[in-house]
Amino acid sequence: MSKRSLPEGLGEETLAVRAGQLATDQQSHSEPLFLTSSFIYESAAQAAARFAGDEPGYIYSRFTNPTVRAFEQRLAALEGAEDCVAFASGMAAITATFLALLQPGDHIVSSRSVFGTTNVVFDRYLKKFGIEVTLVDLPDLTAWRAAMRPTTRLLFLETPSNPRAEVGDIAALAGIAHEGGALLVVDNCFCTPALQKPVELGADLIIHSATKYLDGQGRCLGGAVLGGAAELREIHAFLRSTGACLSPFNAWVFVKGLETLSLRMEAHSARALALAQWLETQPGIRRVHYCGLPSHPQHEVARRQQKAFGPVLSLEVEDSDGRADRQAAWRFIDATRIFSITANLGDTKSTITHPASTTHGRVPEEEKRRAGVSENLIRLAIGLEAVEDLRADLARGIRALGYGEN
Ligand SMILES: *Cc1c(COP(=O)(O)O)cnc(C)c1O
Numbered sequence: 001m002s003k004r005s006l007p008e009g010l011g012e013e014t015l016a017v018r019a020g021q022l023a024t025d026q027q028s029h030s031e032p033l034f035l036t037s038s039f040i041y042e043s044a045a046q047a048a049a050r051f052a053g054d055e056p057g058y059i060y061s062r063f064t065n066p067t068v069r070a071f072e073q074r075l076a077a078l079e080g081a082e083d084c085v086a087f088a089s090g091m092a093a094i095t096a097t098f099l100a101l102l103q104p105g106d107h108i109v110s111s112r113s114v115f116g117t118t119n120v121v122f123d124r125y126l127k128k129f130g131i132e133v134t135l136v137d138l139p140d141l142t143a144w145r146a147a148m149r150p151t152t153r154l155l156f157l158e159t160p161s162n163p164r165a166e167v168g169d170i171a172a173l174a175g176i177a178h179e180g181g182a183l184l185v186v187d188n189c190f191c192t193p194a195l196q197k198p199v200e201l202g203a204d205l206i207i208h209s210a211t212k213y214l215d216g217q218g219r220c221l222g223g224a225v226l227g228g229a230a231e232l233r234e235i236h237a238f239l240r241s242t243g244a245c246l247s248p249f250n251a252w253v254f255v256k257g258l259e260t261l262s263l264r265m266e267a268h269s270a271r272a273l274a275l276a277q278w279l280e281t282q283p284g285i286r287r288v289h290y291c292g293l294p295s296h297p298q299h300e301v302a303r304r305q306q307k308a309f310g311p312v313l314s315l316e317v318e319d320s321d322g323r324a325d326r327q328a329a330w331r332f333i334d335a336t337r338i339f340s341i342t343a344n345l346g347d348t349k350s351t352i353t354h355p356a357s358t359t360h361g362r363v364p365e366e367e368k369r370r371a372g373v374s375e376n377l378i379r380l381a382i383g384l385e386a387v388e389d390l391r392a393d394l395a396r397g398i399r400a401l402g403y404g405e406n
Helices: 012-018 044-052 064-079 089-102 116-129 141-147 169-181 229-242 248-259 261-279 299-305 324-334 365-369 387-400
Strands: 082-088 107-111 132-136 154-156 181-186 206-208 224-229 284-291 312-317 351-353 377-381
Touching: 012 064, 012 248, 012 261, 064 082, 064 224, 064 261, 082 089, 089 154, 089 181, 089 206, 089 224, 089 229, 107 116, 107 229, 116 132, 116 169, 132 141, 141 169, 141 351, 154 169, 154 206, 248 261, 261 284, 261 312, 261 387, 312 324, 324 377, 324 387
Parallel strands: 107 132, 107 154, 154 181, 181 206
Antiparallel strands: 082 224, 206 224, 284 312, 312 377, 351 377
């Protein structure tokens, strides 16, 4: 096993490639994949010591696996978090955080613009266990403050939000949480640590759907929770007993994905910004929602807390007869030939979707309206194709709205 250890104070790109490196007796250069359910011991006494927690080491891959640990350590190094626990999916990470840390009578304040399935967890499951959730508008700090109760334990948000790209001021929200004795939980899926570091801004827990940009090529599901040792101990104990563990194979894919994360996020963001700026000048595009545009209401907050503006933007369309409805949006989507028509994102392949009839299809009308998910809204997640090809593809959509050459 190598005796060479990494020096202190390394840059982020170095950590992405080097942190959590597993050294083996076989001296493999690429990170090894430990695809094994269990581990063996030298003696009965050693087995007993491992199970008692008196000797560190691996036991069973539901809660201890070297490849999963390598992913956790590399992601923790990038987020600047004390520790990390990996999960089978982003939803498993979110649910585990709530169930490990909360009890009946506790209260959550959450942005109303969170991943749709997170809202289902609030409504259908947390409610059942006596945990109440108050929804507020992400950018409205007054509303967050007003929603706080003596029983509030967690503040929960995603920023920028999906699909409207609203931005929450993480440092200000951390202040509100801590004044009320609560923890701030940030789902950092859209920015990743390459663009935004919630821990540095005062957040207590960070959540990831690794399925998206950490993988970056649309292959595996996974998730993670990061934060301080005390909370993470509870969350790891929950994982050990309830079992939504990350597959070592998926962890290995994510370990390799993290190596190119900052390059990819910069490239996604540069393409998204160029397309957002261009779309703003085009006929048939009523509005572009992207926090990289000066026209965006929280552009300054985004500039302050993000390194770049990320891959996701949305636009409101209107056809040449003035109709700004579902038919116009669908015509635009169906005219593209490169963008994949799918609600997924976090891929090298650009995707296009109609939130009102897909991701938000089951959301009640009133809540859809409050979240700004209108019938003429289209969401784009920009991949890594040539930006000219993507622009030409969106121009096909604009022509389908009845506008001529552009
Ligand atoms: C996809 C997603 C999730 C859920 O992650 P899964 O890995 O699909 O379970 C949570 N939060 C955000 C912001 C997401 O985009």
